Amino acid sequence: MAPRKIIIDTDPGQDDAVAILLALASPDEIDLLGITAVAGNVPLALTEKNARIVCELAGKPETRVFAGHDAPIMRKLVTAEHVHGKTGLDGPTLPAPTMPLQDQHGVDFIIETLRAEPKGTVTLCPLGPLTNIAVALQRAPDIAERIEEIVLMGGAYFEVGNITPAAEFNIYVDPEAAKVVFDCGAPITVMPLDVTHKALVTPARNDAFRNLGTPVGVAVAEMTDFFERFDKEKYGSAGAPLHDPCVTAYLIQPGLFTGRHINVEIETQSELTLGMTVADWWGVTDRPANATFMGDIDAEGFFTLLTDRLARL
Numbered sequence: 001m002a003p004r005k006i007i008i009d010t011d012p013g014q015d016d017a018v019a020i021l022l023a024l025a026s027p028d029e030i031d032l033l034g035i036t037a038v039a040g041n042v043p044l045a046l047t048e049k050n051a052r053i054v055c056e057l058a059g060k061p062e063t064r065v066f067a068g069h070d071a072p073i074m075r076k077l078v079t080a081e082h083v084h085g086k087t088g089l090d091g092p093t094l095p096a097p098t099m100p101l102q103d104q105h106g107v108d109f110i111i112e113t114l115r116a117e118p119k120g121t122v123t124l125c126p127l128g129p130l131t132n133i134a135v136a137l138q139r140a141p142d143i144a145e146r147i148e149e150i151v152l153m154g155g156a157y158f159e160v161g162n163i164t165p166a167a168e169f170n171i172y173v174d175p176e177a178a179k180v181v182f183d184c185g186a187p188i189t190v191m192p193l194d195v196t197h198k199a200l201v202t203p204a205r206n207d208a209f210r211n212l213g214t215p216v217g218v219a220v221a222e223m224t225d226f227f228e229r230f231d232k233e234k235y236g237s238a239g240a241p242l243h244d245p246c247v248t249a250y251l252i253q254p255g256l257f258t259g260r261h262i263n264v265e266i267e268t269q270s271e272l273t274l275g276m277t278v279a280d281w282w283g284v285t286d287r288p289a290n291a292t293f294m295g296d297i298d299a300e301g302f303f304t305l306l307t308d309r310l311a312r313l
């Protein structure tokens with residue numbers, strides 16, 4: 001089968017970085033048309049730079065990286081340096097990128113690509129706040145029916161929230177954008193915290209990355225070493241959750257994940273629950289299903305895939 005054409009929309013972030021590395025390591029399954037950066041974990045100037053650092057780490061400086069929006073549609077940007085460090089990519093020491101940032105705006109690239117490629121052949125993979133994707137859909141509503149699938153990391157149901165008691169970070173930062181995306185009519189697959197909190201980098205799994213002995217393996221181990229201190233303190237968990245790589249792993253091996261096709265609505269009004277993904281997991285409303293909301297992961301299989309693929313870079 002031909003590899004799936006994708007655009008990764010991202011705010012790197014150590015876990016975004018691993019998601020990108022997994023995609024770049026898997027050319028038989030994934031044809032990465034471009035990366036669009038968005039403000040999220042850290043401001044845009046850092047996320048676009050970090051995306052280029054990661055492409056160079058992978059030995060793929062020809063990857064096209066575009067800058068998108070530097071703030072949510074109508075709110076002040078909330079960042080997460082408390083999780084990812086000052087640079088967003090704290091942990092390893094990596095050289096400043098020399099590959100260029102593309103001149104085109106990330107949103108223009110998304111619109112142009114979806115219009116240029118045959119209908120239903122491009123998958124969008126948002127790993128951060130949904131600003132760029134929502135603005136693209138608002139400016140060019142015709143692209144919605146051209147999208148093959150949107151596979152995103154965001155939201156939570158049983159795990160509720162990580163940035164507020166009720167909301168997950170990516171959705172909370174730009175809830176209006178999330179609403180546009182969940183209402184757009186394209187097929188959506190969601191990797192919520194319910195799944196990603198089971199994708200934990202235990203010490204043995206991190207040793208497996210480090211023992212690859214390659215610049216990529218060592219850098220990934222150092223990233224998760226840094227990232228992990230936060231979740232260990234907060235949740236008492238065994239290690240760092242690799243949220244965003246669940247998206248790219250799904251494209252390669254969808255059988256690692258199970259979920260339900262359900263209705264998911266985004267709370268945009270309530271101060272208390274702003275950005276909550278109200279997921280009708282139990283089917284208690286007759287609201288129409290608009291997303292496949294994942295609930296479980298084969299974590300062993302996920303880490304085997306990840307380690308095998310990172311070894312290829």
Ligand code: BDR
Pocket residue numbers: 013014015016041080083127128153162168169170243244
């Ligand atoms: C999400 O927020 C970010 O901190 C991570 O990169 C991930 O995309 C998890 O809530």
Ligand code: CA
Pocket residue numbers: 010011012013015016041127128244
């Ligand atoms: Ca992210």
